[in-house]
Amino acid sequence: MHYLDANATEPLRPLARDAMLAALDIVGNPSSVHTAGRAARRVMEDAREQLAARFGSRPGELVFTSGGTEADALAVHALGHGRCVLIGATEHDAIRAAAPDATVIPVLRTGVIDLDALAMQLAASGPALVCLMLANNETGTIQPIAEAARVCRAHGALLHVDAVQAAGRMPVDMTVLGAHSLAISSHKLGGPIGAGALVLAPDLSAILPLIRGGGQERGRRGGTPPVATIAGFAAAASVPAEASPLAALRDAAESRAIASGAIPIGVDAPRLGNTTCLALPGVRADRQVIAMDLAGVMISAGAACSSGKVGDSHVLAAMGLRALAGQAIRVSLPWNATEADIDAFGTAYARMADRMRAGLVPHAA
Amino acid sequence: MRVVVAMSGGVDSSAVAGLLHEAGHEVIGVTLQLYDHGVAVGRKGACCAGQDIHDARRVADRLGIAHYVIDAEARFAKAVIADFADSYAAGETPVPCIRCNQTVKFADLTEMARELGAERLATGHYVRRVDGADGAELHRAVDDARDQSWFLFATTQSQLDMCLFPLGDMPDKRAVRDVASRLGLAVADKPDSQDICFVPSGTYAEVVSKLRPDAMQPGEIVTTDGRVVGQHDGIARFTVGQGKRLGNAAMEGGARQMVVATDPATRRIVIGPRGMGTDSVRLRDTNWLIPHSSAPLRCAVKLRARDALRPAWVEMSEDGALVRLDTATMPAPGQACVLYDGERVLGGGIICRA
Numbered sequence: 001m002h003y004l005d006a007n008a009t010e011p012l013r014p015l016a017r018d019a020m021l022a023a024l025d026i027v028g029n030p031s032s033v034h035t036a037g038r039a040a041r042r043v044m045e046d047a048r049e050q051l052a053a054r055f056g057s058r059p060g061e062l063v064f065t066s067g068g069t070e071a072d073a074l075a076v077h078a079l080g081h082g083r084c085v086l087i088g089a090t091e092h093d094a095i096r097a098a099a100p101d102a103t104v105i106p107v108l109r110t111g112v113i114d115l116d117a118l119a120m121q122l123a124a125s126g127p128a129l130v131c132l133m134l135a136n137n138e139t140g141t142i143q144p145i146a147e148a149a150r151v152c153r154a155h156g157a158l159l160h161v162d163a164v165q166a167a168g169r170m171p172v173d174m175t176v177l178g179a180h181s182l183a184i185s186s187h188k189l190g191g192p193i194g195a196g197a198l199v200l201a202p203d204l205s206a207i208l209p210l211i212r213g214g215g216q217e218r219g220r221r222g223g224t225p226p227v228a229t230i231a232g233f234a235a236a237a238s239v240p241a242e243a244s245p246l247a248a249l250r251d252a253a254e255s256r257a258i259a260s261g262a263i264p265i266g267v268d269a270p271r272l273g274n275t276t277c278l279a280l281p282g283v284r285a286d287r288q289v290i291a292m293d294l295a296g297v298m299i300s301a302g303a304a305c306s307s308g309k310v311g312d313s314h315v316l317a318a319m320g321l322r323a324l325a326g327q328a329i330r331v332s333l334p335w336n337a338t339e340a341d342i343d344a345f346g347t348a349y350a351r352m353a354d355r356m357r358a359g360l361v362p363h364a365a
Numbered sequence: 366m367r368v369v370v371a372m373s374g375g376v377d378s379s380a381v382a383g384l385l386h387e388a389g390h391e392v393i394g395v396t397l398q399l400y401d402h403g404v405a406v407g408r409k410g411a412c413c414a415g416q417d418i419h420d421a422r423r424v425a426d427r428l429g430i431a432h433y434v435i436d437a438e439a440r441f442a443k444a445v446i447a448d449f450a451d452s453y454a455a456g457e458t459p460v461p462c463i464r465c466n467q468t469v470k471f472a473d474l475t476e477m478a479r480e481l482g483a484e485r486l487a488t489g490h491y492v493r494r495v496d497g498a499d500g501a502e503l504h505r506a507v508d509d510a511r512d513q514s515w516f517l518f519a520t521t522q523s524q525l526d527m528c529l530f531p532l533g534d535m536p537d538k539r540a541v542r543d544v545a546s547r548l549g550l551a552v553a554d555k556p557d558s559q560d561i562c563f564v565p566s567g568t569y570a571e572v573v574s575k576l577r578p579d580a581m582q583p584g585e586i587v588t589t590d591g592r593v594v595g596q597h598d599g600i601a602r603f604t605v606g607q608g609k610r611l612g613n614a615a616m617e618g619g620a621r622q623m624v625v626a627t628d629p630a631t632r633r634i635v636i637g638p639r640g641m642g643t644d645s646v647r648l649r650d651t652n653w654l655i656p657h658s659s660a661p662l663r664c665a666v667k668l669r670a671r672d673a674l675r676p677a678w679v680e681m682s683e684d685g686a687l688v689r690l691d692t693a694t695m696p697a698p699g700q701a702c703v704l705y706d707g708e709r710v711l712g713g714g715i716i717c718r719a
Contacts (some may be wrong), residue, residue, distance in 0.1 A: 107693070208531060286435060286436065287477065288432050289433075289482075290393075290481060291480065291481055291482075293431065293433075294393065294431065294481060294482070355479055355480060355482065
């Protein structure tokens with residue numbers, strides 16, 4: 001089996017697993033005053049310090065959540081209150097669903113946010129919260145966040161950055177980006193599923209919670225934090241994310257697919273080293289995913305609903321693609337991808353493309 | 366061999382997946398998402414997938430087979446739901462299950478099965494595939510009470526050649542439930558599905574009025590000689606042969622009346638005394654599972670899903686067929702007329718308006 005769907009979830013990194021196993025035997029609840037509680041609290045606060053340092057923030061400004069979706073929802077809830085919300089056209093559903101009435105900022109055909117449009121939209125709006133993703137989950141497109149941040153500041157707007165796909169795959173620093181908040185997910189960077197964080201700018205760190213509960217996380221997120229999961233999260237995030245070794249493998253996979261008739265999407269803008277989005281004209285994306293899975297290669301397409309059905313991609317539609325928006329798959333290499341995986345992908349893709357496209361003409365009617 | 370099984374989440378198709386898996390085949394379960402469940406049950410924000418998709422996935426999990434959900438919503442909305450409403454608006458009484466089998470199920474799934482390198486597409490229908498000299502033949506199920514051959518007449522020869530119907534030989538439904546139970550499938554005792562799948566509340570009139578409000582406009586009830594004897598509340602509520610909903614006109618002239626025709630252009634319902642009928646029925650959208658014959662064909666025809674077989678002569682033509690019944694009756698336009706030679710389905714077509 002060849003797992004090439006890292007943007008859905010990364011395989012657990014061994015050091016994250018080790019950190020979790022060690023933390024799983026700690027008995028205490030980090031809110032308890034006794035010795036056991038303090039032991040649990042220490043593990044959690046160590047993790048908070050490591051993660052805050054990793055993303056250019058301070059420990060008091062990092063709120064643990066259940067994952068990226070909750071971090072995004074908390075940011076929109078807390079920072080969007082009383083503000084007009086603007087979101088990029090290619091944002092993840094975590095943001096789209098949290099801000100259903102938001103103004104949509106268009107993207108250029110390259111997938112990059114239209115900064116001129118953003119400036120005009122901000123000039124016409126009142127106090128605003130802008131939500132942009134650092135790297136796109138379907139195409140890997142990296143947004144010019146620092147430039148967007150300058151536009152936001154010029155108009156007095158707040159900027160929330162969804163860094164869920166970027167963290168662990170490229171340098172991510174709050175200060176460098178100029179963001180007011182940052183959403184991070186553990187399992188997208190090789191940690192366990194079940195933890196995430198919202199990192200806040202110093203002057204915005206006292207926010208209203210979505211879940212009040214017992215006042216944990218300084219009243220910003222109620223509920224007992226999953227200590228072992230958080231320990232694994234921090235351990236996984238400690239892996240350096242500079243210069244990705246995956247780009248060469250990704251390029252090899254992409255070349256093989258292009259040779260079989262694929263059109264790569266989003267190649268005219270900077271993108272994550274592990275991601276390629278490949279359209280096969282005339283062949284439905286769901287059929288491609290099934291055929292590849294039956295050949296032992298796991299990739300994905302578009303936005304899979306909880307039913308598992310694959311719909312057309314709003315990301316590709318926003319980039320001006322029409323039919324191809326329903327005919328593209330996403331290949332995203334995990335941190336442990338090998339040449340054997342790429343070879344298996346190339347072979348399976350070629351066979352799939354031959355069989356599916358051979359069927360196109362007789363079934364055209 | 367590699368087999369794609371169309372899994373609805375019900376006990377029948379689940380048992381098929383289980384039987385083929387048990388027989389050692391590489392089974393790939395596929396469930397079609399035909400409509401948005403949340404919209405159908407009128408609950409905003411409900412998941413787009415209903416319980417049936419969940420059940421199908423759990424059966425696949427239990428068996429340890431691959432399973433995929435295919436989005437067929439747009440296709441189903443156009444080929445089946447819109448066609449259903451249009452047919453009513455045209456004064457007919459459609460059979461959406463036939464349209465669905467003809468388009469979304471057999472046409473699309475056999476094509477997909479081929480694309481995925483499968484040799485067969487299996488379904489949980491109660492019909493038999495019999496391999497004859499000229500390819501696969503479609504036969505009635507052993508269990509007469511469950512036979513679904515009438516609904517499958519539009520399956521083309523090339524689709525049929527690709528199909529497997531493992532339940533056609535089952536003695537009864539109990540035997541199918543026993544298979545599911547023996548294989549540990551949670552759906553073994555799931556109730557049978559009822560009515561039309563995309564009309565969960567059973568009020569098809571709501572669906573029609575949403576898509577074709579014109580079919581729900583009031584109009585006149587007239588006699589065959591054109592006398593206005595009453596009012597009705599939409600031609601989509603009437604089927605040729607129907608005696609209900611006629612109000613005071615039901616006993617016109619002292620005799621029990623029934624609908625003998627509908628006229629969508631004037632929104633009129635035409636009634637006549639019970640027992641009226643015709644012995645000549647024209648068919649369109651025909652499908653033949655036998656070679657073309659220029660000579661009239663002697664066979665038995667079935668004009669409704671739950672109707673007796675009626676002896677008839679059938680003349681095939683380029684774009685349809687003419688059926689001459691031995692005994693006159695009142696067929697409903699939009700329903701299917703399916704031709705049988707004993708157990709075998711020879712073909713059939715959709716009944717045209719007279």
